[in-house]
Amino acid sequence: MPRGQKKRSIDDYFSNPKKAKAGETSATGGWEKSTNGDLLVYQKNMSSSEKIAGYDMDGTLIATQSGKVFATSYDDWKILYSEVPGKLKKLHDSGYKIVIFTNQAGIGTGKHTVEGIQKKIESIIQKLGVPIQVFVSTGKGEYRKPAIGMWNFFQNEANGGVEVDLDKSIYVGDAAGRPAEGKKKKDFSFSDRLFALNVGLKFYTPEEHFLDVKTQAFNMPDFDPREVDASLPLYDPLTTKVPGHKLEVIILVGFPGSGKSFFCSTHLVPLGYVSANRDTIGSWQKCISLMEKSLKDGKHVVIDNTNPDLDSRKRYIEAAKKCGVPVRCFIFATSKDHSRHNNKFREFSGEDHSKVSDMVFNMYKSKYVEPTLKEGFHDIVKVNFIPHFKNKSEEKLYRMFLLEK
Template sequence: MAVVRKCFLRCINNTHSPIILPHKEDVVVGRGPITKISDKKCSKSQVSLCADTEAFKVDVKCLGPNTCGVNGFSIKKDETYVLKHADRLELILGRYIHVIEFEPPPIIVTNVTQQLETKRRCEDVNTPNKRSCNESVKKDMDKNENNVNENLENKWEEIDYGKLLIYTAKNVTSKSKIAAYDVDGTIIITKSGRVFPKDYDDWKIVYSEIPGKLKQLHENGYKIVFMTNQAGIARGNTKVSSYKSKIERIVSKIGVPVQVFVSTGKGFYRKPAPGMWNALVEQKNDGVPIDMTVSFFCGDAAGREANWAPKKKKDFSSSDRLLAINLGLNFFTPEEHFLKNRPAPFKLPEFNPSALPKDTSLLNPPDTKLVSGSKEVIIFVGSPGSGKSSFTDTYLVPKGYHHVNRDKLGSWQKCVTDMEAALSAGRSVVIDNTNPDKESRHRFVQIAHKWKVGCRCFVMATSLIHAKHNNK
C-alpha cells in the first residue's frame, strides 16, 4: 500500500504545535501566534521552507535581517540550504530551535551500503588517490566488520526521538514471511490475574503451546515479530529500562529470535496505524520484500463481543484486527492461532475509512475557489476532529492566511484581537474554531464587515462518527 508522507517543523521545547510543511509548497515561518515567538529580533517572515516529501528534504531560505542557523552554523540570507530528517533549524542563530521531521521517517542508509558505493567509485577511477581511497574504505570496512559482530548480540534502538523502540534479539534474520504478534493478552498475561500487571515480573506465557508454535514457524522460514502499544511510557507510568528488561526476559523465555517493536505513545506508530509495520518494511528487514499472502498478524484486540466464548469478556478494542485490515494482512486471534479454535463473531467500528469515496472534490460545489483574490475572512464550522486544523494548515496557511485558533489563544476575545491585528497588517484570516452557533460566528462576521473585507463560511462535511475516529 502507498505510504502518505508528511513533513513537520517541530519546536524542540514544544512551545507550539508542529507546523505542517506541505509537499512542494512554500511556507513562511517567523514571529507570531503560530510559533509563539514575540522577540522582535525574529522577523514575522524569518524563514521560507519548501518540503519535498518524496526526496525527504526541505529547502530553507533565511529571509529576515537577523542570522538563522542550521545545526549550529549560521546561514546566509537569501541563500537556499537543504535540510534532511532530524536536522535542526534555528530561527535566530542559537535560539528558537526547531527540528525537521518526516512521518514516517526515511530509511536510514547503512554504512555498509555507503562503503560499498564508495569502494565502487574508487575502483572505477584510476588516479594517484586510488590507493589512499582504498585504504580508507578498508579501514571503514574493518570497522563495519566489528559492527556486524556486535549485531550478533541483542540490541535496542530508539526511532523518531523515542516514539518507537525496537529490540532485535541475537540471530534475528530478515525474511519474506512475517509472523507478527501483539504481546499483552496474546503472548503473555499477568500471573496475578489482574488486568494490568502489578510489577514488571507479573507475567507468564498465555498458552503452553506458544513457544513450540513460534519455534515451528521459525524453522519454517518465518521471521517472528512482536508489535505492542505501550502508551504508559509516554505518560511516565512505565519505566523504559524496566520494560526493556521485561521484553528481553519474555523473548528469552520463548527461546526463538524475535524482533520487538514498541510504540511508546500516540500517533503514527500506535496500532491500528501502520507505523510499526512500515518501520519493519522500510528499515528493519534489510530490503527483503515481504510476502503479504503468507504473512499474518495475531492479536487479542479483535472486536469480539461479550460471551464470544463462555464467560469471556468483550474485547477491549479491535486495534489488532484493524491493523491487519489496514495492511491487508491475514489475521488470527490467539485462540484461533495457538489453540486451533473456530473464528468467533466480531464487530468492527461503525466508521470504516476504506469505505470513504476516493474521488470526492475538496470543496462543494467543486468549482469553488479555495483562495480569494482579495483579502477575506474564512470562518470554519465543524466538530472537534472534523479536519478544520488539518485543512487550514495544509491548504490555507501556505497561501498566506493568518491562522486564528481558540485552543491556542484561550478565549474568543483573544481570537478577535488576533484577527484584527492580522487584518490591520493586510492579511487574510481563517477562524479555526468549532463556531457551532450563530452567536459565535456573528462576532467574527462583524469584524469582517468593520474592516470591509469578504467573509466566507466553510462548513465541514465530516460525519460525526468520522470525526470521533479522527479525534481518538
C-alpha cells in the same frame, strides 16, 4: 518539532525510517533504540526470513498471573495458553521468523521503565524457548499500532534485506474489535487487526491461532479512511456561490482537523476574504475587532474557528448585523473520528500542526449545537472534506487506519 531536527517526508515513513545510532544500546544486551527514543528493538540482527509469524504480546502470548487486567509488576505474567510454546516451535521449525510487535506507551509516560520491560520480555522469550525478534513502541507516534512504523523499521532495517512474503506471513493479536459476548468484555481497541490490515498480513485472534476456534465475530471502526471520497462536490447545495454577497461574513463550524483552515486558505483567502482565527490572533474579541475593521475596508471576512455552540456564533452574528452585513454558516461534514484521523495524519506527515488531544474532540462534541437559520444566518452550506495528496505515498498513508479506537 525540535530546533535543528530535519522534517521527515511521507516517503521517509515508508522507506527510510530513523536508524539507531551505532552502538546505541541499552544496558541489557541485544537491545537497541531509535534515535527519537520511541522504538526499542531486540535482536535487530537476528536471521532473516521471507515468512513472518508476528504477534502482539500482552493478551496474545501472555496474560497476567494475578488475573487483573493490568500487570501488577514485571513478574506478573504467565503464558496465555499451554499450546503457545508448541505452536511457536512448530512455526520456527517450518522456517518462520517469530516477531513480537508490542505497544508499551507506559514507558513514554513513566508508568514503566525501559529496563523493567526489557527484562520481562527476555524472561518471556526464555520461557517460550524459541528465537524471537521484538519491536517495542514506547510512545504514541508513528511506531504505535495500528500505524506501521514498527513494521517499516523491521522490513527496512532488521530483516537482512529480505522482502517479506505477505501471502505466507501472519499476524496475531487480541485487540481485534470483538464485541462483548457473555461475561467476556469487548476488545479494548482495533489496533492489532488494523495493524495487520495496514501491512497486508492475514490476521488471527489468539483463540483462532492457538486453539483453532472458528473465526470470531468482530466490528470495524465507524470511520474507514479507504472510503473517503475525493470525487464529492465541495459544496452542498451545489448552487452555492462564493462570494455569495457584495460583502459578507462566513462563519465556519467544524471539529478541529475537519479541514477548515485548508479550506479557508485554498478557497476563501485567494478570493480576498480576511481570515479571523482565534488560535493565531489570541481571542474572540480580537477576531471581532479584525472583522469589523475588515468590513469597514470593504473586505469579506471568514471566522476560522470551531464555533460549536450558539454563544460562540452569536457574538459574530451580532457584530456583523451592526455592520449591516449578511452572515453565512459553512458546516464541515467531517465526523469526529474522521477529524481525529486527519489530525493523526498531519502528525505523521510532518505538517506544522499542533497535536489535538481526544479531550478537545470530546469537548467540541459535547458543546455542539446544530446551526439553524433562526440564529440569524442568511443561509447554511455544508462543506464536504475533499482530500488532496501531493503524491502516492501521501495517499497510501492517509488511506491506512491510524486510530486504534
